[in-house]
Amino acid sequence: MRQNGRTRITDIARKLGVSTATVSRALTGNGYVREALAAKIRAAAVEMNYTLPGSVTGRRVLLVSSQEAMIDFQRSQFTMHVLAGLQERADAQDIRVDTQIYQGADGLQSLRETAEAEDVIGVLLVTVDDAILDFAHELPRPAVIVNGDDPGMRLSSVTPCNRSAAALATRHLIELGHRRIAFMNKPGRRTILRRFEGWKDALAEDFDPRLTIEVEDWTAEAARRSVTEALENGLEFTAIVAAGDILAAGAVAALQSAGWKVPGEISVLGIDGLPQGQYLSPALSTVKIPMHAVGALSLDLLCETVRLRSAGIDLPARRIELACELIRRASCGPCST
Secondary structure: OOEOOEOOHHHHHHHHOOOHHHHHHHHHOOOOOOHHHHHHHHHHHHHOOOOOOOOOOOOEEEEEEEHHHHHHHOOOHHHHHHHHHHHHHHHHOOOEEEEEEEOHHHHHHHHHHHHOOOOEEEEEEOOOOHHHHHHHHOOOOOEEEEOOOOOOOOOEEEEEOHHHHHHHHHHHHHHOOOOOEEEEEOOOOHHHHHHHHHHHHHHHHHOOHHHEEEOOOOOHHHHHHHHHHHHHOOOOOOEEEEOOHHHHHHHHHHHHHOOOOOOOOOEEEEEEOOHHHHHOOOOOEEEEOOHHHHHHHHHHHHHHHHHHHHOOOOOOOOEEEEOOEEEOOOOOOOOOO
16 A cells, blocks of 8 residues: 555555565666566656656756855856756756755754755755755755855765866966966855956966955945055056956946056956946957856756666766857957066
């Protein structure tokens, strides 16, 4: 008989007049069953609404974020594009995305109970800190980091190659003759540290740590204040690579207010590829991050892990990094000095 309304292997075996071991082998692929009989068993399982091993349709994933990070995400257009790509892929597979916001150790304990629900196939992390990494590593469900990485490689992740993105931006400016290239940076995120490293890689012997312009917040106004202060302090540069498009927009505004021509005297290049960059004046050159693909592939990787585990295959954690694309627009030009 069914218990709690769920179809069990014994129900399928009873209906077809075969052993539970035969049903189990047919549904898991572990052991031989004649294909005609295996097909009949799988058909009966679908008809009786039995959740097939590795099946993701009709189930849900937990999208996990800290309360503090979610406040930041709500104003981050970059993150919204990533999550839109994730949601589109989930809709195509009839997977429900259930956002879970936690705060502190008590929040993680409550989250653990939710993650162990039978209809949950796994966890997608959009907050990455030591506490959540330790928590996710100990879960019985697979977890994938969205737009980040685990330094210890305990968890799989999908992220743009931030280091090569910044290097691509910087090399473009070097090709235009620039050598004193500043980097606008909002410290604190591992993804942005990778962009800093890419800028440093590309400059090589021309690297000057004094050309780092730090901002207090991910806003155009904060970037505008920082660039204005750098100019007032006599910092000399002919180009700026900004760690995000929103910072680049603030940099352009500050330079123009101070009487500098962009790109005639100073070039500005962003990283993100947000659509509105093309409508700035001048139109913003940028490195386009495949934001939708980051979200979609994060879900794909999670689902693939679920299917492999159901077949008895448990692969090591993987870090998938996606290539980025340089978009040449009007905010960059040849070095004038």
